[in-house]
Structure formats: structure tokens, C-alpha cells
Amino acid sequence: MTKAEVIVEISQKTGIDKADVSASLEGFFAVVKNSLATGENVYIRGFGSFVVKHRKEKVGRIISRNQPIVIPEHYVPSFKPAKVFVEKVKTADIKVS
Structure with missing residues (x-):
């Protein structure tokens, strides 16, 4: 599954516009990358x-x-x-x- 397919599936399941889902997903990736780059781990309960x-x-x-x-x-x-x-x-x- 590609990032585009993930965006489409989340958009269909939640009814949120694909552009908004894409922006949220890109924001999540940026936060994880920046946190790891500064030596801070990211913990997501259940994931x-x-x-x-x-x-x-x-x-x-x-x-x-x-x-x-x-x-x-x-x-x-x-x-x-x-x-x-x-x-x-x-x-x-x-x-x-």
C-alpha cells in the first residue's frame, strides 16, 4: 500500500477531504522525523x-x-x-x- 492509497482510504472512511488528510499525514511524518533527528523517541500507544x-x-x-x-x-x-x-x-x- 502506498502513501496515496493510505490517504484515499482514510479520506473515504472519515469523509475528510484528501488534501486535508494528506496535510495531516505529512505533518505527522515531519514531527516524527524532527523528533528522531533531535534524539527524542516517539511512542504511540497501541501502534x-x-x-x-x-x-x-x-x-x-x-x-x-x-x-x-x-x-x-x-x-x-x-x-x-x-x-x-x-x-x-x-x-x-x-x-x-
Whole structure:
């Protein structure tokens, strides 16, 4: 499902104009990105948590040249779904096409 499809579905279910739904969704994404960029986690009860994870410095390898490189410490965004979210997906009757 794409972002456009999500917008259409929310618009149909709520009766809110697609432009308003799109603006709200873009606003939500901006808040999450800005919060994570400042090191602040975002917790949404019943859905999950957007968190920042710290990765330590490590030595990697360029396989084609067999040359080691140092990967500096850095932060990466991560999503951890809530238990009710995981349970709903586990018990869903999913048909993959």
C-alpha cells in the first residue's frame, strides 16, 4: 500500500477531504522525523514506538578489494511495533500474492 492509497482510504472512511488528510499525514511524518533527528523517541500507544538506536564504531570490509574500513559510530531510526499490533498481524488471515 502506498502513501496515496493510505490517504484515499482514510479520506473515504472519515469523509475528510484528501488534501486535508494528506496535510495531516505529512505533518505527522515531519514531527516524527524532527523528533528522531533531535534524539527524542516517539511512542504511540497501541501502534508502536519510533526510536533512535546507537550503533558503535566498527570495522567493515570492502569485499571486492579485501580492504578494511572503519565505520564511525552513528544513529539509525527504528520502529518497534506494539504488542497488540504484532498480535493483530499474527492472527490475521493474510494471503500473499
